Amino acid sequence: MSTKNILLVEGEADRGFFEVLCRILGIAADVRVAIPKDTDSGAHNTKQGVLSHLTAALLPQLQDGQLDRIGVVVDADRVAHGSGYPVTLQRFADALAQAGYQLKPAAASGLIFSHQDGLANLGLWIMPNNADEGMLEDWIKACVHPAEAGLYQHGEASIDSIPGGPKFQPWHRTKAEVATWLAWQKKPEHGLYNAVQPDLLNTDEPLFKELQAWLVDVFAP
Amino acid sequence: MLDSLIIKNFRSLADFEVAKLGRVNLIVGKNNAGKSSVLEALRIYAGNGQRELLDSISAEHDERYRTKDAERAEPDAPLPFQDFFTSRHFPGDDDTAIQIGSARNSEDVLRVQHVFLAEEREPVVDEVGETSIRIRRRIVPKTQLQAEVGELRQALQITKAEKRYPPFFLDTGYSRLRPPVFEATNTIPCSVIPTQFISTDELADEWDKIALTEYAEVVKQAMRIIAPEFENLNFVRNDEGRPAARPVFQRSAKVKLSDVLRPVPLNSLGDGMLRVLQLALKLFPAKGGFLLIDEFENGLHYSVQEKIWALLFEMAERLDIQVFATTHSWDCIESFTKVAVARTDVDGVLFRMGRSVRTSDSGRIIATSFDEAALANITQADVEVR
Numbered sequence: 003m004s005t006k007n008i009l010l011v012e013g014e015a016d017r018g019f020f021e022v023l024c025r026i027l028g029i030a031a032d033v034r035v036a037i038p039k040d041t042d043s044g045a046h047n048t049k050q051g052v053l054s055h056l057t058a059a060l061l062p063q064l065q066d067g068q069l070d071r072i073g074v075v076v077d078a079d080r081v082a083h084g085s086g087y088p089v090t091l092q093r094f095a096d097a098l099a100q101a102g103y104q105l106k107p108a109a110a111s112g113l114i115f116s117h118q119d120g121l122a123n124l125g126l127w128i129m130p131n132n133a134d135e136g137m138l139e140d141w142i143k144a145c146v147h148p149a150e151a152g153l154y155q156h157g158e159a160s161i162d163s164i165p166g167g168p169k170f171q172p173w174h175r176t177k178a179e180v181a182t183w184l185a186w187q188k189k190p191e192h193g194l195y196n197a198v199q200p201d202l203l204n205t206d207e208p209l210f211k212e213l214q215a216w217l218v219d220v221f222a223p
Numbered sequence: 224m225l226d227s228l229i230i231k232n233f234r235s236l237a238d239f240e241v242a243k244l245g246r247v248n249l250i251v252g253k254n255n256a257g258k259s260s261v262l263e264a265l266r267i268y269a270g271n272g273q274r275e276l277l278d279s280i281s282a283e284h285d286e287r288y289r290t291k292d293a294e295r296a297e298p299d300a301p302l303p304f305q306d307f308f309t310s311r312h313f314p315g316d317d318d319t320a321i322q323i324g325s326a327r328n329s330e331d332v333l334r335v336q337h338v339f340l341a342e343e344r345e346p347v348v349d350e351v352g353e354t355s356i357r358i359r360r361r362i363v364p365k366t367q368l369q370a371e372v373g374e375l376r377q378a379l380q381i382t383k384a385e386k387r388y389p390p391f392f393l394d395t396g397y398s399r400l401r402p403p404v405f406e407a408t409n410t411i412p413c414s415v416i417p418t419q420f421i422s423t424d425e426l427a428d429e430w431d432k433i434a435l436t437e438y439a440e441v442v443k444q445a446m447r448i449i450a451p452e453f454e455n456l457n458f459v460r461n462d463e464g465r466p467a468a469r470p471v472f473q474r475s476a477k478v479k480l481s482d483v484l485r486p487v488p489l490n491s492l493g494d495g496m497l498r499v500l501q502l503a504l505k506l507f508p509a510k511g512g513f514l515l516i517d518e519f520e521n522g523l524h525y526s527v528q529e530k531i532w533a534l535l536f537e538m539a540e541r542l543d544i545q546v547f548a549t550t551h552s553w554d555c556i557e558s559f560t561k562v563a564v565a566r567t568d569v570d571g572v573l574f575r576m577g578r579s580v581r582t583s584d585s586g587r588i589i590a591t592s593f594d595e596a597a598l599a600n601i602t603q604a605d606v607e608v609r
Contacts, residue, residue, distance in 0.1 A: 054600065059600050119582050
């Protein structure tokens with residue numbers, strides 16, 4: 003694809019999710035969803051990979067017009083693990099400040115950085131909602147269609163009743179819930195992208211509308 | 224070795240900078256982005272901007288480097304070397320000059336300045352009473368040209384670090400005797416591999432310099448990258464198809480292959496062998512200086528490019544050569560990247576040339592650099608060169 007706009011996300015599951023989302027929002031032709039190249043797996047966590055790829059490979063390419071627009075989606079992750087929303091925002095804002103970007107005080111949706119010397123705005127979205135701890139799955143959970151609420155709660159209850167308790171770490175609870183809910187859909191074997199369907203996600207949910215508005219603002223203003 | 228690069232007011236490069244150079248540097252960019260201008264600038268820097276060098280660079284572009292005799296008297300006749308300057312005319316002020324050199328060390332910068340010189344003749348009497356005429360020259364500031372009564376001659380003034388070279392005049396014609404050639408000091412060895420093929424005679428001369436040395440083995444090793452059956456190489460007098468009445472001394476390359484009993488002409492083995500021979504032979508005269516390769520991938524199938532890069536990285540380090548190569552090909556970038564990332568001991572830098580979209584830059588050509596850390600992370604989509 004020859005598009006000059008890049009949406010940089012943490013990993014393959016997120017990429018699949020955003021490719022489908024961009025398609026249903028009608029902006030897929032304008033955006034290439036990319037992940038940091040997996041060259042030193044395990045050496046960095048994925049958020050660090052996104053930051054390195056952004057600063058070393060992507061930001062320089064805005065200077066000569068090889069790239070026009072960049073959006074970045076990362077997870078806030080947990081405060082207890084040294085991350086969370088404020089820490090994540092600070093790390094990206096520091097790196098972007100060195101490239102001449104300032105956070106706009108009150109963006110209509112998501113986080114928008116403006117450039118002091120004529121480059122296009124750059125978007126940042128910290129999952130789930132640019133405020134709380136968490137990850138993409140927390141955003142999905144918040145946007146589950148009301149008609150799916152019963153099935154989703156059944157999944158939660160099932161996890162609660164796992165004999166001997168779950169094997170996963172407590173902070174992966176939402177991942178397990180979303181995976182369980184998706185495992186009981188018509189196409190059970192698919193990834194996160196399978197959640198992006200009109201009857202599974204509530205497109206009227208304010209958080210859904212905000213992410214949609216942010217994507218349009220960053221890539222098709 | 225240059226640690227960084229600035230090029231100012233040279234051709235399309237009004238204000239161009241690469242903050243950090245490596246030992247091996249790959250330059251990418253669209254047509255007309257100025258890649259070849261960077262190589263030319265490096266030749267001028269290495270050769271201290273001496274006239275013969277500027278003449279030959281101009282001649283390669285069909286640009287003017289001598290004033291025609293018929294035009295000598297005409298004040299408006301086009302002057303040589305104007306095409307070297309950004310926007311193709313000499314600057315109207317005294318400060319704007321072509322600058323080529325290190326971005327970090329202003330001592331290490333070559334300046335080419337267009338000047339007006341006034342000449343004054345004064346008699347000098349020596350110890351034995353003989354009188355001779357000495358010509359004194361001084362630069363007339365461009366703001367004071369109107370006030371000057373005597374004859375003014377236009378010239379280029381070259382300076383590098385603290386050294387000022389004798390100016391050369393732009394009004395000298397083809398027919399005039401060549402001015403004395405000053406031995407240019409402090410030049411840097413510079414080997415150029417153009418997009419076209421180099422003449423066999425030139426290659427034969429390079430071969431003569433290294434025959435029977437360890438470097439000849441390096442050349443053979445390079446040839447085996449393309450043809451594993453390659454055994455040996457020699458340059459012989461070529462009488463093929465030449466009438467005996469007009470003997471011209473010319474040589475051609477013969478190759479011994481393990482699976483053929485008699486020597487075969489190198490030219491019968493394809494472009495790849497010829498290109499590799501050029502690369503390998505032009506390495507040695509670049510020792511301690513620059514190796515400039517225009518369109519690295521010429522004649523080279525992608526499957527051999529990685530091995531050629533590996534050889535170049537190795538020899539560049541061993542012979543203290545700084546390599547600059549241009550390319551249009553993703554295969555070339557990919558093979559360069561692999562070797563650059565693997566050879567942690569040898570700095571590889573890729574830079575793409577293109578026009579800045581920053582408002583304050585008004586479309587000037589800039590470099591976007593990728594060091595080894597960034598190279599490890601890029602994909603084809605990141606460094607599109609078409």
